[in-house]
Amino acid sequence: MEQCSETGNAPRGESLSLQRGLEILARLGLEAPLGVRDLARRCDLAPATVQRLVNTLAQGGWIEQDAATLRYRLGGALLAMADRVDLTDRMAEAARLALAPLAERGLNGYLGVLRGSQALYLVSVQSTGPVAIRSRPGDLAKLHTTAMGKTLLAGLTDAQAMLLLGGGPPRSLHRADPHRSGRGRGAAGGHPARGRFGRG
Missing domain, CATH: 3.30.450.40 (GAF domain)
Structure with a gap:
């Protein structure tokens, strides 16, 4: 998956926010757990942008935050979907x-x-x-x-x-x-x- 840079544009008809969120999921699938700054560096995004994205993903159960380290990993909602597939x-x-x-x-x-x-x-x-x-x-x-x-x-x-x-x-x-x-x-x-x- 290509990096979704802060200044980049999504292809016509596609959602840049969704693209960035999927990039975060893909990264966590490979390297979890990762913190906000780690994800920001790997996705070439501003930490504030990553924080908004992980807040949304965590609210839906797609990712989870470790209370001790504050790092993120894939969540139960994503694992349940994979099991259903x-x-x-x-x-x-x-x-x-x-x-x-x-x-x-x-x-x-x-x-x-x-x-x-x-x-x-x-x-x-x-x-x-x-x-x-x-x-x-x-x-x-x-x-x-x-x-x-x-x-x-x-x-x-x-x-x-x-x-x-x-x-x-x-x-x-x-x-x-x-x-x-x-x-x-x-x-x-x-x-x-x-x-x-x-x-x-």
Whole structure:
């Protein structure tokens, strides 16, 4: 990572303060513990600037200060995030292994989770069949119009699902929607919760 000097400018569209904060995290990942003046010298920043940055990072739990030496090290929030990333990677790999036999039989496979009122794709495994996968990891899709979304809805209570879907009939998809399920407008029309939960 390049040094983030006090007088330097961030590339167009980027945040200089964020760049400096990330530089401090990177330094602490290599050389912790470090004090404010140590960080200022390594990042070529004014001590006052570093003090403001470490105050913000420490408040969020990204770094921690040793009460005896007043030096800083990486904090629990950053370590917890790293652990979650590793868990996600291992979960995604396990999903790919589990979906591989289905792909060999011509069935596309997905792993996804709820993100607000949408489905977030984490894994997509293309089969040997003729149907091409349109959803990629990181894509968001509506719950009422995709197989992934309907599967996630099926694991909720009636009240939870209705809260996510809203009070009125969900909007039908048109032919240009990349997550269309079924053929034409009729397959996505109506309110799936009525069929799924048996209430009018």
